[in-house]
Amino acid sequence: MDHVLYEVDDAVATLTLNLPAKLNPIAKPLQEDLRDALARAAEDRAVRAVVITGAGKAFCVGADLSAMREPAPGRSLGDDTAEWMQSLSNPLITTIRAMPVPVVSAVNGPAAGAGVGLALAADVVLAARSAYFYLPFLPRLGIVPDLGCTWFVPRLVGPARAMGLALLDEKLEAERAAQWGLIWAAVPDDMLTLEAHRTARKLAALPAHAVAEARAAFAQSERHTLDEQLHYESERQRRLVGGPAFSEGVAAFLGKRAPVFPGR
Numbered sequence: 706m707d708h709v710l711y712e713v714d715d716a717v718a719t720l721t722l723n724l725p726a727k728l729n730p731i732a733k734p735l736q737e738d739l740r741d742a743l744a745r746a747a748e749d750r751a752v753r754a755v756v757i758t759g760a761g762k763a764f765c766v767g768a769d770l771s772a773m774r775e776p777a778p779g780r781s782l783g784d785d786t787a788e789w790m791q792s793l794s795n796p797l798i799t800t801i802r803a804m805p806v807p808v809v810s811a812v813n814g815p816a817a818g819a820g821v822g823l824a825l826a827a828d829v830v831l832a833a834r835s836a837y838f839y840l841p842f843l844p845r846l847g848i849v850p851d852l853g854c855t856w857f858v859p860r861l862v863g864p865a866r867a868m869g870l871a872l873l874d875e876k877l878e879a880e881r882a883a884q885w886g887l888i889w890a891a892v893p894d895d896m897l898t899l900e901a902h903r904t905a906r907k908l909a910a911l912p913a914h915a916v917a918e919a920r921a922a923f924a925q926s927e928r929h930t931l932d933e934q935l936h937y938e939s940e941r942q943r944r945l946v947g948g949p950a951f952s953e954g955v956a957a958f959l960g961k962r963a964p965v966f967p968g969r
Contacts, residue, residue, distance in 0.1 A: 725761025730769035753909035767818020807908035811901035822852030844874035912950035913969035
């Protein structure tokens with residue numbers, strides 16, 4: 706996987722986008738390698754958390770416009786783009802959202818275009834203070850934000866700020882992104898790798914089902930009334946209270962120690 710480096714340490718798999726000379730555009734070979742790396746991490750039951758980051762000065766600057774080619778006769782560039790997205794790009798986002806372990810994005814530099822959607826697909830997003838988020842789709846190219854940007858951004862920062870980011874051709878610096886709630890935190894550049902892995906190790910110590918339950922609960926809350934969500938919560942407790950994770954948590958609390966949860 707030349708375009709995505711894969712390393713496992715202390716139950717954390719680090720996936721590094723590795724086209725630094727071009728600022729890690731989401732080119733087809735990179736997407737294919739990222740797909741394979743995610744599958745590898747999902748299948749390895751020793752992996753309990755994943756970090757996605759970029760090599761060099763950028764996290765991911767979106768589509769590789771220089772690699773676009775003229776379509777075959779009878780087809781349009783839009784046809785090729787939509788089919789490529791539906792077969793490869795979009796499944797990357799849904800795969801990250803369905804990973805059996807928590808995923809951390811460590812945004813080490815600019816996240817632009819589709820790179821924003823890729824970053825925001827993670828469960829926890831950290832960014833170096835020098836990093837920024839940028840949606841050039843409409844003001845620069847006349848196309849809509851993609852790879853989930855139109856889903857993630859308004860849910861995280863609200864429709865007014867999402868509209869401004871989509872139309873005003875302005876970069877959102879990491880510290881303001883954290884203030885707005887787009888990401889979890891902005892950290893000093895030289896601390897990003899350390900903080901990302903510290904966070905991933907903390908997530909790796911959670912009960913194996915924790916991330917799936919959190920994702921599902923918040924997804925349900927977007928569709929439910931308050932009464933429906935209260936009922937959903939009680940039904941999840943029906944299943945989870947008395948389970949091995951809860952029993953270990955109670956025993957640890959009573960024993961004044963940190964809980965130790967089994968792996969997946």
